[in-house]
Amino acid sequence: MVSLMETRTAKELAEVASESDVDRKAGARYPGSVRAQGRFWQARWFIVVRAFSVFIGIWYLVALWVASPIQMPSPFKVLEALIALGRTGELFDHALISATRLVISLVISTLIAVPLGFLMAMNREANAFIDPIVELLRPISGIAWIPLGLFIFGVGGTLPIFIMAYVAFFPLLLNTIDGVKSIDRKLMSAAETMGVSRSARLLHIAVPAALPSVMVGFRIAFASAWAAIIAAELIGSPSGLGFAIEWYRQLLMSPKVFAFIAMIGAIGYLCDLGLRTLQHKLTPWAEGMGIGQ
Amino acid sequence: MTTATQTSRIAQLPPAVKAVTLPALLIVVWQIWAMTLPETSPAPAPAKVVQSFIELTASGDLVWSTLQSLGRVLAGFCVALVLGLSLGVLMGASRAVRENLDPIIESFRPIAPMAILPIAILWFGTGTPAALTIVAYAAFFPLLVNTVYGVSRVDRQLVRAAQTMGVNRLRTIATVIVPAAVPSVLLGSRLAMGVAWTAIIAAELAVGAKSGGGTSGGIGQMMFVFYAYSIDLNGIVVCMIVVGVIALMIDRLFRVAEHRLLPWRN
Numbered sequence: 001m002v003s004l005m006e007t008r009t010a011k012e013l014a015e016v017a018s019e020s021d022v023d024r025k026a027g028a029r030y031p032g033s034v035r036a037q038g039r040f041w042q043a044r045w046f047i048v049v050r051a052f053s054v055f056i057g058i059w060y061l062v063a064l065w066v067a068s069p070i071q072m073p074s075p076f077k078v079l080e081a082l083i084a085l086g087r088t089g090e091l092f093d094h095a096l097i098s099a100t101r102l103v104i105s106l107v108i109s110t111l112i113a114v115p116l117g118f119l120m121a122m123n124r125e126a127n128a129f130i131d132p133i134v135e136l137l138r139p140i141s142g143i144a145w146i147p148l149g150l151f152i153f154g155v156g157g158t159l160p161i162f163i164m165a166y167v168a169f170f171p172l173l174l175n176t177i178d179g180v181k182s183i184d185r186k187l188m189s190a191a192e193t194m195g196v197s198r199s200a201r202l203l204h205i206a207v208p209a210a211l212p213s214v215m216v217g218f219r220i221a222f223a224s225a226w227a228a229i230i231a232a233e234l235i236g237s238p239s240g241l242g243f244a245i246e247w248y249r250q251l252l253m254s255p256k257v258f259a260f261i262a263m264i265g266a267i268g269y270l271c272d273l274g275l276r277t278l279q280h281k282l283t284p285w286a287e288g289m290g291i292g293q
Numbered sequence: 294m295t296t297a298t299q300t301s302r303i304a305q306l307p308p309a310v311k312a313v314t315l316p317a318l319l320i321v322v323w324q325i326w327a328m329t330l331p332e333t334s335p336a337p338a339p340a341k342v343v344q345s346f347i348e349l350t351a352s353g354d355l356v357w358s359t360l361q362s363l364g365r366v367l368a369g370f371c372v373a374l375v376l377g378l379s380l381g382v383l384m385g386a387s388r389a390v391r392e393n394l395d396p397i398i399e400s401f402r403p404i405a406p407m408a409i410l411p412i413a414i415l416w417f418g419t420g421t422p423a424a425l426t427i428v429a430y431a432a433f434f435p436l437l438v439n440t441v442y443g444v445s446r447v448d449r450q451l452v453r454a455a456q457t458m459g460v461n462r463l464r465t466i467a468t469v470i471v472p473a474a475v476p477s478v479l480l481g482s483r484l485a486m487g488v489a490w491t492a493i494i495a496a497e498l499a500v501g502a503k504s505g506g507g508t509s510g511g512i513g514q515m516m517f518v519f520y521a522y523s524i525d526l527n528g529i530v531v532c533m534i535v536v537g538v539i540a541l542m543i544d545r546l547f548r549v550a551e552h553r554l555l556p557w558r559n
Contacts, residue, residue, distance in 0.1 A: 047392050047393060047396070048396040050393070051393050051394070051395075051396040051397055052396060052397070054393075055397050070415060071415055071416055125303060125304055125311075128308060128311040128312065129311050129312075129314055129315050130315065131312075132311075132312040132313070132315065132316060133315045133316050133319070136316060136537075137537075139536075139537040139538070139540040139541040139544070140533050140534070140536060140537035140540070141490070141491040141494065141536065141537075141540065142491075143491050143494045143495040143498065143513075144494055144516070144532070144533045144536040144537070145533070146495075146498055147498065147516045147517060147519065147520035147529045147532075148337075148520075148526065148529050148530070148533065150520055151335075151520060151524075151526060151529075223403075226403065226405065227405035227406065227407070228405075229405075230405040230407040230408045231405070231407040231495040231498075231499065234407055234410065234499055235498055235499050241408075242407065242408070245408060245411045246410075246411055246499075248411075249411035249412075249414060249415060252415075254412075254415060257411050257412065257415075258412075261404060261408050261409070261411075261412070264403070264404055264405065264408045265400060265401065265403050265404040265408075267403075268403025268404065268405075269399070269400065269403045272403060
């Protein structure tokens, strides 16, 4: 099972941990945990701004010390490059190409993995036949498919889609199976006793019950796909964010390399934020299920 | 009627037979498909893959490349372990450190290891150090996150007991907090080794692709040479299988370690 552990942030985990029973009994350990409201220097946004200011300050000093604009461009040069790339639209063009590939591959993966997961979880025979082949393929990382994929699909847009769909498939499948298996059997039997049809049982009991786990799987699938696309585009595609960073590296235009890397991080962060919000909206009851569910 | 008896007959098959059916079918279909192709076709076939595996093993190339990649993974992992553990303990033990570092860590986490490669190449060239950087970067995050979790989850009563008995802060960290965090750290290590192994393949592939098949070696590079120079798809499939087997072995090794070191958790 792929656990939530992989998707939670360090801070979230620490907070879940510090809110445990043990801690509550022991009382507030951190003096800061009972905080005065309204003091802006203790507000979350202020801490974030301060942390970033310090980070950018250190970066600036390191850039001064290294004194090589190719190896370590200063934060201002990167900002300039970011604005210039934004003006010409190049930044968004490459981002849009990568994002489109991402969406296509996630749709393909979801359409295959989720129904297959339901089948494997509900039918023991199907599971006995299909599970071995899944377990045989799973250790082979998507990256390892790149050379063969390059040969089959050639350099272009199909290779990243194939690699991402492959990478996203396994967390989605495993979490779907896990979610369906966690369905309360009594609910299913009760519905059956009361004459609820099989399709209605599936739609009204199995799907909602499995949804939290599927959502977790989807977030992990997104994260691994977003990591894989960079490798796939860097090696075998003439467009996209992964291509752009390597292209500008070869031209030794470091500020643009850094600008594109920032874009990769920003999209990854925003998408995860969006998925997390969606998860909270779609499956609010899953909040209390804890870690590793 | 017939379908009912058929399904029950299928259900009665021993589990091992069921497990082997689909993979075996796949290999047979693949082999038959390959045999219909002309002799000169570069398409891989199971028989040729086995032959290629024997040749590559006999020449020692495969073993040497695998060892090279594994060595890099281990070195990068060790760097990540030192950084991830020390920073993780600090962040887990002190709320102030955690709150201030968390925004920075979280903004780097969605940046894929491969996105760091161009910078690593600018800094270190297309050799082993660039690959090591990617591996260390990839392995750092799971190690850090799980160490922070493990440390902040430590039973506060134990920490208080230690403090009551006059144990100083440093010694509390060493004797109470770190041992209690071991399960999380082990989990983090397993996840980290998994991503590190993927990262080294990606890094070697990309370095191979961008430096025109340089001399740095490793199994990822070997795959790239098979793709770009000798067009040996059977060799690529052999490498893919080896990559999978090593990934599986790393995972099993860490699971065994978890069982051995933490028998109370089973």
